[in-house]
Amino acid sequence: MNVFTSQWNAGSDQARQRRAATLERIAALRELEQRAAQASQRSKPQFEKRGQLLPRERVGLLLDPGRPWLPLCTLAGYLQDRQDPARSVPGGGMLAGIGFVSGVRCMVVASDSGIEAGAIQEKGLDKMLRVQEIALQNKLPFIHLVESAGANLMRYRVEGFVLGGGLFRNLARLSAAGIPVITVQHGSGTAGGAYMPGLSDVVIMVRGRSRAFLAGPPLLKAATGEIATEEALGGAEMHTGISGLGEYLAEDDRHALGLARQVVAQLSQWKQPAAKNGHALEAIESGAAASAGAPLYATEELLGLMPAHHREPVDMREIMARLVDGSALLEFKPGYGSATVCAQGAIAGHAVGFISNNGPIDVAGANKATHFIQWMCQLGHPIVYLQNTTGYMVGKDSEQSGMIKHGSKMIQAVTNATVPQITIQCGASFGAGNYGMCGRGYAPSFLFSWPGAKTAVMGGEQAARTMQQVTEAAMARKGLQPDAEQMQNQYQQIVAMFEAQADALVTSGLLLDDGVIDPRDTRQILAFCLDTLAEAGARSLRPMQFGVARM
Template sequence: MHFSSTWNPESAVAQQRREAMLARVRALRALEQRAADRSAEARAVFEKRGQLLPRERVGLLLDPGEPFLPLCTLAGYLQDTKEAEASIPGGGMVAGIGFVRGVRCMVVASDSGIDAGAIQPMGLDKILRLQEIALLHKLPFLHLVESAGANLMRYRVEGFVQGGALFRNLARLSAAGIPVITVQHGSGTAGGAYMPGLSDIVIMVRGRSRAFLAGPPLLKAATGEVATEEELGGAEMHTSVSGLGEYLAEDDRQALGMARELVASLGWKQQRAKLESDPHSEDLVTLMPANLREPVDMREVMVRLVDQGTLLEFKSAYGAATVCAQGRIGGHAVGFVSNNGPIDVAGANKATHFIQWMCQLGHPIVYLQNTTGYMVGRDSEQAGMIKHGSKMIQAVTSATVPQVTIQCGASFGAGNYGMCGRAYAPRFLFSWPSARTAVMGGEQAARTMQIVTEAALARKGQVPDPAQAQAQFDKIVGVFEQQADAFHTSGLLLDDGVIDPRDTRAVLAFCLDTIAEGAARELRPVQFGVARM
């Protein structure tokens, strides 16, 4: 019942896998650094204005030495341009969960070093996801705002309409009893003005903060009225005349210090277990092959994630390609569901049983995705694969315990659904750089279309042209492979970020702490939220 590792991380195969994984990790870090470097190009401008760069603001707000979980760092990658070298990831904001005066908070900062902090299309989706996480886990929402608003040169009406959800969520957070604290470091125009407007507390910076529904150019164009930025929406005006701001700071540093004091005044305490050292984390980069056709025993991953390496298997001899087990991470009891191959009838039934068992125990479920999907074929269909796979999907959908997903390898077909993919609303979902997500493998898709094309031509009495057939095959494979890549899917916010496999245990422990702390926290809901007075 207990699993013991037999993997040799020093073997030639392990070392080959290690080099391939580390190359992907380096590529990930380079993309994240690209966004930081682009933002830092504005340093001279910020220093001239007496301001801190966005990442410096986040660093000063957070407690030094405490863990910070960055979220959605690749948002928008390859969505603004198909030129990989020109694409800047991040969605125009820096965000994650961290500690401020000992309180676990959601921190979101406009990356105003890039396009003056203008909200990017995927940036909108990113902040909506961050707000969802804050609402689910009762995290104070700390917003460091300096944004030029929507980029009118890339205006899209759907972005304007859907952007209203950002403000709706701020109202929902406040009404739920979750504090929304905004530091207005710079401009907030039009819709951006509703960010402080829908906050519980607003801190403004003298000479730098601006918040108005119409700035001087729009005001003149719309009404002919001429007014200065300070008259329309300066920090002194808002803290002494309009009442939009509660606190007036002299600079960014003082504003962030005020925000820290406000969080301390909440009286909210953290409930965080100390995570023991993890001597086997380095092994995790040796397990997953670059070629996902090579077999992997996902129990070897599980045993390196749990406390003391203690893993209790469930029905180990039944539906063996589907792996279910129990263990603890950072003291939290969890159930694991993973795959050593396609999900067959026995595996689907086993997973369904196990999910319901975890719900009865009240233990969160961690899914480690590595599957090509549900088993196909005559025998499988006749055995009722559709109905048994559907039961597993029903169990995942209706589970009463928190679910967290790590996409480690393949996530193909309905296996993505049955293993709690993005559409099934896991509390958190992260990907390893090795993850691949698609309706099927590229070669399978290309071969399927080849068979369909050949059959269509045969009905017409025609023979396929070999050159055209190969060109179509290669094109389909290329499209599937490019879209399946973890960096591409993360750019589409189909996960909450790509992580180094060696960080998996710490990330899971952090997420489980966040979930448990949120469940234990008692809020004081207010029907309409805290209204500005």
């Protein structure tokens, strides 16, 4: 490995301007995340009156203090249904992330019942399906803290009802795969929500607060005329003493979370360290920025490296050098297809391959990336994609050189890679470059965006110019002259439309990534994800033909 010699002047005016723009985007991200927490916090008086903890307090008590926590999809649902940006509350009505419970790395999901009583939101369902997928792929015990009003009937959509079945299907798949599913029923679970505990391996209920029934008292009376109290119909004491739906009866939220920690503590086989890189987590947890393996360049410099506009050049090796151990990189074929950067390095002891872009992906770059992906698969090294691509090279020379077939080979390699792939969208992610650089459609193990990232089929100005030329050609065929003012208005509208949809905060709201992150956190997040993947690779499961059935 060669130590990378940085050519970047972190004190330049350009760096300061880029840093200011990035910090402004980070502030917008944090404001949105805080907006969800504040919306939930407003319900605190009602929770205290009922003797309950707020959802964020529940998660905090469940997790091991001082251990890493990786929140996922925090912007889910932002700006959906044409909401006012100033009032849109992100999060999808739930909290989700990977953390440690009694020393075991787990996927933790909690209904944010401080917002609309925890009613399931459209993007909340998508968020749940995504984190269940991550848990299944990474063999993570799934802990669900449930208190939900179920579907919001005022916003009923038949597709939500039908596709929502996937949530319960995934619980059955997790259990059948040998991955523990543990539910703490803090409050109500009605109709489909009752199948959350029903499809869990272990259920903890809270006396006087937990409810689980297929039909609550109002629906029961409307459907059959029968009158029953909530407690008799689906209370905690009934389910732990008569129906057998619950295994443990807790006195309050704190007791329930303590019981959950005890249950997880019995998963002794899940505490085994990662096979080859068990030391990596300790290094990251201790904040070992000054350790021998840390990059030689300051993490803070990542704030000033990426331009606010994708037309400004950036050497993505500068990004790599601030992520890898000792800033040491072994660049692959540096003189061939140089606009596509491939290099090997290590992150907290994990050997990885990097693929990034210093320009459009040309024929040589596509072939180099294809070769490199296959080489990483032979070595068994995970691949980290640092997206900063305006797409594949276009033009007569490029087409005649076989850009389509060579780009297709790269996409084939990305699709069929046999090692874990993690994508960080640092800058532009345009056109088929999004595909070739392992975008969301190619199912990377994890995908995160930097706040200034842009995702689109092409840049807004490029799209506007294309439509302008198409419109002018169509009018010329009809013998008409285009109106200059009208054409300018069309140009501006198209640019605005593309720019609005390309924004990282918007695409994250659509669940097109697993979260927007502060660039300074990238190394730690990559190390955490690599640890998670290494543990999954080393972990042996005891799969069954069916999931654990309720008895």
